[in-house]
Amino acid sequence: MFEGLSFEPAELPLKAEALRSEVREFIELQLPEGYERNSDFNEGHSPSFSSALGEKGWIGMTWPKKYGGAERTFFERYVVTEELLAAGAPVSAHWIADRQSGPLMLKYGTEAQRMKYLPGIVRGESYFSIGMSEPDSGSDLASVRTRATEVGGGWVVNGTKLWSTDAHRNQYMIALVRSEPPGQNRHAGLSQVLVDLKGEGVSVRPIVNIAGDEDFNEVVFTDYFVSSDEVIGEPGNGWDQVTSELGYERSGPERFLSAFRVFVEFVRLAGPQSDPAAVDLIGRLASHIITLRQMSISVAAMLQDGKNPATEAALVKSLGNDFEKQLPELVRLVMPRLESTHPLRLALEKTLLHAPSFTIRGGTREILRGVIARGLGLR
Amino acid sequence: MQNLILETTEKLFSKHCTSTVRDEAEVGAFPEALWNAFQDAGLHLLGTAESGTSIQDAYALMRLAGRYGVPLPIPEILISNYCVGEAGITTVAEGAEAPWGRVADRVLFPNGDLVTSFSIQKGTNIAGEPRDTVIYSSSKLVELPSDFDAMMALGRTVSMSGAMERILELTLQYASERNQFGRALSKFQAIQHNLAVLAGETAASQRGADAAIESIDTPWFRIQVGSAKARVGEAAGTIAEIAHQIHGAMGFTHEHELHQFTRRLWAWREEHGNESVWRAELGRRILEVGADQVWAFLTRSL
Known part of the structure; x- marks a missing residue:
């Protein structure tokens, strides 16, 4: 269509499709008794499920074998991921480590860091939080003020990170810190460091969200010491690393499936004798899911080919987030008034309460539209 | 192979399918030079077995025709030649309405009626494209593929997608050339966000x-076409709205060519099943498979 904006034809290869039934069987076998399914990757924390998944080789599954990975393709990982989300399985414990922290270490980490951290991630035992936002820095990430000051053998970190999901129960965080005072180039002088969340000088305070959950946290560093071995990549190269980290996973199935269980329960309630409005809505939502999925698979194929489809990925995330946010709004208008314990009402209300985050996490809608505009040559 | 055909076709369209040709066609002039060049290049046979090309190639050409707003019944000609063989201009009726019935040698009806002797009552769609009512008393019955209606719907779908690419181009160009408040429209964040939505759709x-093209010859063809026609039809409204808003009053004039593409979107989204029609079919299929299989259905792994 345009240079920098093209969705090439792509289908999941048969070898990847072959995994599908195995994943489905695994999920049904492993789901905890009475588990309330939820397709939001941020919901559902289950270390036992994560470690069972790790045992199957389905975490870090594209990584080199020497780090415990399975050297599978991006397509195979795509199938596993979308099956987990569609089934509403609990994936949040290992999610960030698998999708963001691990790939970051593979790209920029030292061999020692990879050997130290990746095998635990692959086993579904080591969980990571993101340390990007701060009280005064959200979308404007380059304005972070958490300071790392060089001392003998390492750095001393002071400052506050915010919205760090699961920092109260994860072992590690990768934090973006300012290692040099801000100068002319505000993207310079940033670094990424590995933090032991149980370490001395780190205090974690859960923040209750509008759904009443304790998911995200404030993390305060008071003279926290990081050894030089725990700096990821080059000191000062943090900006490039962090933007590439954000780019990795913008367009996966988690960007349009968050509300999928609402759709499933709506289909269940509607049944074959549905009124025309319900049939129409089911067809409409399906047409969006089918299309978004094909766009998302196309981006996965470009990643598999070693390309950098940054604009396409931002576009899939933006369209997908708007869709998953709109889904409960459309469903509520054609469903009957249901009692408070009905599975559809429960799923819908839970999704409504989390939906404000869909177009914020991992890059707001407004930031993404800016990325797309840049891809169109407007900036 | 397909790239070569498309390159040739694009050259031909850019030479013979100008804004003026589209305008003249709208007031009744058959684009003789364009049609002759198209035929001379053998493009009207694209997709047929004897041409050594595939129906996928034909659909790729239909997208290009949409991009150029070609004032000829390209999908009708290519799909009918593929299904019943070539003999002059064959158009395909929807109901009693045949695109360019006035110049057609034959009219093919989706029920299999092939008509060579007929009279017409002239009519047009919202884009000013001829949509003539066909009156006939005798016909020959031919056998058509069972998903013939979906094949036609795909023709409109790819045409719309081509027109959308052109609309995006026109809008990006206009936004970067038009200055207000001392800078190009494209430098305003509000405009950039609307352009991002336009590009996304x-x-x-x-x-x-x-x-949908990729699903030809699979059991999922009808589902993919229905999904695509519904999704693209939904995008058509959004795209036309944003493009006109950014073009301001200029895009509301007959002189500017934007309307030659936005009016086609408004016409084509209705033809061969609008969003409601295809969503209903898709929705009913999903309700038949049921909630526990809906994911398998969507991933074509039932």
Whole structure:
């Protein structure tokens, strides 16, 4: 269509499709008794499920074998991921480590860091939080003020990170810190460091969200010491690393499936004798899911080919987030008034309460539209 | 092979299918030079077995025709030649309405009626494209593929996706050339965000249409086409709205060519099943498979 904006034809290869039934069987076998399914990757924390998944080789599954990975393709990982989300399985414990922290270490980490951290991630035992936002820095990430000051053998970190999901129960965080005072180039002088969340000088305070959950946290560093071995990549190269980290996973199935269980329960309630409005809505939502999925698979194929489809990925995330946010709004208008314990009402209300985050996490809608505009040559 | 054909076709369209040719066609002039060049290049046979090309190639050409707003019944000609063989201009009726019935040698009806002797009452769609009512008393019955209606719907879908690409181009160009308040429109954040939405809807339509083409000869063809026609039809309204808003009063004039593409979107989204029609079919299929299989259905792994 345009240079920098093209969705090439792509289908999941048969070898990847072959995994599908195995994943489905695994999920049904492993789901905890009475588990309330939820397709939001941020919901559902289950270390036992994560470690069972790790045992199957389905975490870090594209990584080199020497780090415990399975050297599978991006397509195979795509199938596993979308099956987990569609089934509403609990994936949040290992999610960030698998999708963001691990790939970051593979790209920029030292061999020692990879050997130290990746095998635990692959086993579904080591969980990571993101340390990007701060009280005064959200979308404007380059304005972070958490300071790392060089001392003998390492750095001393002071400052506050915010919205760090699961920092109260994860072992590690990768934090973006300012290692040099801000100068002319505000993207310079940033670094990424590995933090032991149980370490001395780190205090974690859960923040209750509008759904009443304790998911995200404030993390305060008071003279926290990081050894030089725990700096990821080059000191000062943090900006490039962090933007590439954000780019990795913008367009996966988690960007349009968050509300999928609402759709499933709506289909269940509607049944074959549905009124025309319900049939129409089911067809409409399906047409969006089918299309978004094909766009998302196309981006996965470009990643598999070693390309950098940054604009396409931002576009899939933006369209997908708007869709998953709109889904409960459309469903509520054609469903009957249901009692408070009905599975559809429960799923819908839970999704409504989390939906404000869909177009914020991992890059707001407004930031993404800016990325797309840049891809169109407007900036 | 397909790239070569498309390159040739694009050269031909850019030479013979100008804004003026589209305007003249709208007031009744058959684009003789364009049609002759098209035929001379053998493009009217694209997709047929004897041409050594595939129906996928034909659909790729239909997208290009949409991009150029070609004032000829290209999908009708290519799909009918593929299904019943070539003999002059064969158009395909929807109901009693045949695109360019006035110049057709034959009219093919989706029920299999092939008509050579007929009279017409002239009519047009919202884009000013001829949509003539066909009156006939005798016909020959021919056998058509069972998903013939979906084949036609895919023709409109890919045409729309082509027109959308052109609309995006026109809008990006206009936004970068038009200055207000001392800077180009494209430098305003509000405009950039609307352009991002326009690009997103265009890309989704392109991918949806492509995926439907890729599903030809699979059991999922009808589902993919229905999904694509519904999704692209939904995008059509959004795209036309944003493009006109950014073009301001200029895009509301007959002189500017934007309307030659936005009016086609408004016409084509209705033809061969609008969003409601295809959503209803898709929705009913999903309700038949049921909630526990809906994911398998969507991933074509039932």
